[in-house]
Amino acid sequence: MRLEIDVPAARAEAAAAVAWAVGAQGVAVRDASTGDAPPGRAVICLWLPEEDADAGRHRVAERLGPLLPEARLRLVPERADWRPAAIEPVSVAGFTLVPLDDGPPATEPPVGPGTLRLEPGSAFGGGTHPTTVLCARAIEAAFERDPAPRRVLDVGTGTGVLALMAAARGAAVAATDIDPLARRAARRHAVANGLADRVEVGEALPPGPFDLVVANLYLGPLSALAPALAARLAPRGRCVVSGITVEHRPTIERAFAAAALAVADCAALDGWIALTLAPTSTPEPP
Ligand SMILES: C[S@@+](CC[C@H](N)C(=O)[O-])C[C@H]1O[C@@H](n2cnc3c(N)ncnc32)[C@H](O)[C@@H]1O
Structure with missing residues (x-):
């Protein structure tokens, strides 16, 4: 709220x-x-x-x-648009998000970006919130790098929308959320989209290293998790964080600089930002 x-x-x-x-x-x-x-x-x-x-x-x-x-x-009520769109399909970073109907789960995983099915109202992460869009675009950019990420960590997965986007591009994804309803929704969505073999959903942060870490959270949890996320990043990996407005950038930059990650890119949408962070060679003194 x-x-x-x-x-x-x-x-x-x-x-x-x-x-x-x-x-x-x-x-x-x-x-x-x-x-x-x-x-x-x-x-x-x-x-x-x-x-x-x-x-x-x-x-x-x-x-x-x-x-x-x-x-x-x-x-x-701020979070209404975190939830999956009830009726209309929406396009986000190469994907079309459509409401999950009661049809059978996909038997084959998608080959690259395409259609993803999400259950209306199941958890946070409908795909249209500006921070989700920014993260989806940053994921898209990460997959344009060579080599493409093979192991991805999605922290605060909600419906699993970002995890599914990485998995549809071929990555093995670990998705975590503190909310049991979100974890259940993310698992259901992985099955419904034929991606259950590529998306592991849990509560605790699994050990790394990950080529790409995505965390669309809030200011407090992001700052607190900075060392844990940095510790799980591969030496040439990227960490995408969002859920913050432009005013929060200095706070987040400081928290991640202390964990030896620096801003490689910043994208903004409707006052929200997503930072893509990369390891620096030497940690900054506290
Ligand atoms: C803003 S939603 C993002 C959902 C989805 N990833 C997206 O981008 O649309 C944030 C999610 O993070 C979860 N969350 C909040 N704090 C967390 C923490 N410390 N660790 C893991 N998940 C957390 C919430 O339960 C919620 O599902």
């Missing part, structure tokens, strides 16, 4: 500090310069886990009230 705090522009910093203090997973400040607020106003967006949304809103209201009585709060 996204909580938006509408404040006078002069109080944007104070409101952003409150947002971080209440445990937001990410915070973005939008104002007239980004075209998201009228002159003199700012909108602080903070992302909260769905199950914490109501409690999070109360925490913000409690702290903000005495400080900024004029602030207005609204809760926006």
Whole structure:
């Protein structure tokens, strides 16, 4: 869920500090310069886990009230578009994503990009969220390199959409998620798309090395997982991270620099970014 705090522009910093203090997973400040607020106003967006949304809103209201009585709060269901499209097929990075019908599972794995079937509403990862699109494009770019990735790790797999894209291109994929419903959906989708032999779904991070690591998460988990992801990357591998807005780039860059990964590419879409990181030769001092 996204909580938006509408404040006078002069109080944007104070409101952003409150947002971080209440445990937001990410915070973005939008104002007239980004075209998201009228002159003199700012909108602080903070992302909260769905199950914490109501409690999070109360925490913000409690702290903000005495400080900024004029602030207005609204809760926006942010994640609807993570979910698989219910009806319309969509094209993403060479794939057409279509709703999973009740037809039999594919008996043959696809040969390269093509059609992928996803069950509407089963978990996060419908393929159309900007961060998913950015990751899908970065995966596509990774497979254009020579040699193409053979072992891929997808952390926070959701429906498995990104894992399936890598597997359809021939990679052996380990897909992880902390959410059991997501793991179940990812397994179902691997079977339905004829990719069960190439996609291993689990909760814990498997040992590497991986040629490509993809993690479309949130700011907090990404920063915390930076050393673990870097440790699983092959020396010439690439790590793609998203789930962050442009304001988070310095934080993420620092976390991964400390794990000896540097930004090789950055792509942006609708205010979200995906960073492709590559190992540096020497780790930076802490
Ligand atoms: C934003 S969704 C991304 C789904 C899909 N990979 C996509 O790109 O559309 C993030 C997923 O990460 C999972 N997740 C969150 N924190 C995680 C962590 N620390 N380790 C593994 N998975 C995590 C969530 O359960 C959710 O399914």
